[in-house]
Amino acid sequence: MNAPLERITSETEDTAATWDNLSPLLVDIRARRNEFARAQKIPDDIIEGFKRVGVYRAMAARRFGGEERTPADFCRLIEQISEADGSAGWVASFGDGARYLAALPDDTLREVYANGPDVVLAGALFPLQPARRSTDGFVVNGVWPFASGSPGADLIGVGIIVEDDPTGGLARVAVMPAEKVTIRPNWDVIGLQGTGSHDVVVNDVIVPEEWTLIRGGPPTLDAPVYRYPSVTFAAQAHAIVGVGIARSALDEVIAMAGSRASITGAPVMAERGYVQLEMARAEAMLRSARAFFYEATEELWKEALKGAVTPNTATLMRLAATNAARQSAEVCNIASGLAGSASLYTTSNLARAMCDSFVVAQHAALNEGTLQSAGRLLLGSAAQPGFP
Known part of the structure; x- marks a missing residue:
């Protein structure tokens, strides 16, 4: 059998910065992915591995010891981790939280990064829970579901709503030390089982106003990476997880195709016409979605470098992210179908x-509703709240 097609990369991708200690970490993640699913979380030693690689300092400001990597660099890192394991990639994708934290006041950011840039933020924003003002800030109570990565977090952010809050309809996020939050284990799902996306419970925690930020609001820090829109970046950091997962699924089929014979006496997979057709279709589908994703990323980044991001360019990025997530899910479906009974086992990578x-494609930032929102903007209608 001929060698598989080499992956095509752009000049930008070829010259992208490398990540220290990544290869050994990926080997470890691949070997332990069944463990992650059973534990319903990513273990602390893998979180420490993410810190060593630079997941959490990637988007942090240089003045606090961070690296201010480009969005494309960060997404390629998450893509590689996701090829090793989707749950690990999903939790690592929340390294984009440094972009959210950049909206905190400067003095608060000094406290956040007092011990270094490798700060792990997790949390859950919706549904927004009512908080009341006090002399010391906001009194926060409530339960928030889908708090991915919360078991390994240093800080937890939750979405609150306050009476007469002049946020312009944007969500306010209360950020607090993880030890002030109770994690309620209930993450019993069919996919991304290792993400630890449990409920988080907050009881009468006083959060000073300077420890709150406006999601999607203007950042305190001024650098190109902070002019890049935070909500859009969060959507694409999640979407690229699906691309990495789909790449691993296709590679799995390619690896088995040359030797796996049918129990009915049919030729090996690689010699069956329908397998050849479906593999070609899936490969084209994934590469096309990935190319659109990184093309839109680079266009948005160019605008951030110049100083201002336009709504249309941000909308195209959201469209590319949703497309990548949905096409990746379809690719995985094709790959699993081609593998037949080999993909039925719960420990199977397929x-x-x-x-x-x-599960990636079901996320609120990537589901079909975002396609409608993108279509509205592209056709000249007003944006819906929270988009792009």
Whole structure:
């Protein structure tokens, strides 16, 4: 059998900065992905591995010891981790939280990064829970679901709503030390089982106003990476997880195709016409979605470098992110179908890829509703709240 097609990369991608200690970490993640699913979380030693690689300092400001990497660099890192395991990639994608934190006041940021740039933020924003003002800030109570990565977080952010809050309809996020939050384990799902996306419970925690930020609001820090829109960046950091998962699924089929014979006496997979057709279709689908994703990323980044991001360019990025997530899920579905009974086992990477990619595409920032919102803007209608 001929060698698989080499992956095509752009000049920008070829010259992208490398990540220290990544290869050994990926080997470890691949070997332990069944462990992550059973534990319903990413273990602390893998979180420490993310810190060593630079996941959490990637988007942090240089003045606090961070690296201010480009969005494309960060997404390629998450893509590689997701190829090793979708849950690990999903939790690592929340390294984009440094972009959210950049909206905190400067003095608060000094406290956040007092011990270094490798600060792990997790949390859950919706539904927004009412908080009341006090002399010391906001009194926060409530339960928030889908708090991905919360078991390994240093800080937890939750969405609150305050009477007469002049946020312009944007969500206010209360940020607090993880030890002030109770994690309620209930993450029993079909995909991304290792993300630890449990409920978080907050009881009468007073959060000073200077420890709150406006999601999607203007950042305190001024650098190109902070002019890049935070909500758009969060959507694409999640979407690229699906791309990595889909790549691993196709590679799995390619690896088995040359030797896996049918129990019915049919030729090996690689010699079957329908397998050849479907593999070609899936490969084209994934590469096309990935190319659109990184093309839109570079266009948005160019605008951030110049100083101002336009709504249309941000909208195209949201469209590219949703497209990447949905096409990746379809690719995983094709790959699992081609593998037949081999993809039925719960420990199979193909079964995991199919379920993980489905969950990625179900995320509120990537589901079909975002396509409608993008279409509205592209056709000249007003943006819906929270988009792009």
